[in-house]
Amino acid sequence: MSELIDPRHPFNKQINTIKNAFNKKEVPENLTTTQIEGVTVRIDGERSMAALQDLIGRLNQIPAGREVLDVLREQGVPLQMQGGLGGTFGYFSPDPENTHICLNSDRDLNKLCSTLVHETHHLMQHLQDTTADRFVLNLKSQIMLDRAKEADSQTWALRACREWAALGNDKPYEQFKYFYPEIAEAFEEALAKNNGVEDDKVWTETFKGW
Numbered sequence: 001m002s003e004l005i006d007p008r009h010p011f012n013k014q015i016n017t018i019k020n021a022f023n024k025k026e027v028p029e030n031l032t033t034t035q036i037e038g039v040t041v042r043i044d045g046e047r048s049m050a051a052l053q054d055l056i057g058r059l060n061q062i063p064a065g066r067e068v069l070d071v072l073r074e075q076g077v078p079l080q081m082q083g084g085l086g087g088t089f090g091y092f093s094p095d096p097e098n099t100h101i102c103l104n105s106d107r108d109l110n111k112l113c114s115t116l117v118h119e120t121h122h123l124m125q126h127l128q129d130t131t132a133d134r135f136v137l138n139l140k141s142q143i144m145l146d147r148a149k150e151a152d153s154q155t156w157a158l159r160a161c162r163e164w165a166a167l168g169n170d171k172p173y174e175q176f177k178y179f180y181p182e183i184a185e186a187f188e189e190a191l192a193k194n195n196g197v198e199d200d201k202v203w204t205e206t207f208k209g210w
Contacts, residue, residue: 012013027098031082039069040078048105051112058113062163064156068120072101077123079116081105082183089115092122110171111179113164114157121153151210154183155203162198183209 027033031042034049036056043049059065072079078100085104089111092101101119103112137145161173177184186209190202 031080033078037069038073040072040076042078042082042100044082044105048083051105051109052081053081054109055112056115056165058169059116061167064117064160064163068117071120071124071135075123075127077101079103090119092119092126093119094123094126108175111175112171114161114176117160117181118157121156122149124150125149147210151207154180154210155207158183158206159189159203169179185209 002126013195028040028044030044031041032044033040035041036052037060039056041049041052042131043052056069059069060174080100081103083105085102085106088104090101090103095100101116103116103119103122107115158176161176165173166169173184183206187202187206190205191198194202
């Protein structure tokens with residue numbers, strides 16, 4: 001469950017990087033665990049600490065961001081920031097022995113704004129899942145469900161970007177639009193047809209654009 005792929009980087013290399021991270025049950029030894037505003041964080045140095053402080057500050061500015069912080073605090077899920085993840089942006093690991101969200105400190109913070117909203121929404125989806133899902137659904141239905149979850153997470157990420165844009169910070173939306181033009185195009189077309197009003201109708205069309 002993750003917003004893994006940067007289309008400018010080799011697909012197989014990114015997948016292998018994420019597989020290796022997912023398979024680690026233990027917290028990497030080079031990470032230090034601390035807290036920022038009640039959120040448990042794991043960092044690999046001062047640069048990661050500064051980036052997370054900046055990111056959490058940005059999240060506090062918007063409703064979607066404050067929801068992210070509330071979920072992380074309430075669930076006690078660590079937010080991990082580290083380098084060496086190649087071209088990936090980040091991921092959510094539901095592993096019961098090491099549930100966490102990880103962001104790639106080597107990537108642009110303006111992009112990681114939407115990535116964190118996206119991955120936290122995967123966490124929220126995971127909390128609502130039932131164990132029976134994987135046994136009741138056939139393969140086709142499970143693929144459809146997974147795609148719907150991805151589209152839902154991307155829609156929430158875009159909504160957060162629009163909230164930042166409303167405050168005068170267009171950079172997260174510009175980054176989102178650069179990496180996911182088909183979703184941004186679906187949003188902008190729906191917004192134009194709806195006379196510039198961002199409502200559930202627009203977000204439904206955005207969801208379909210994934």
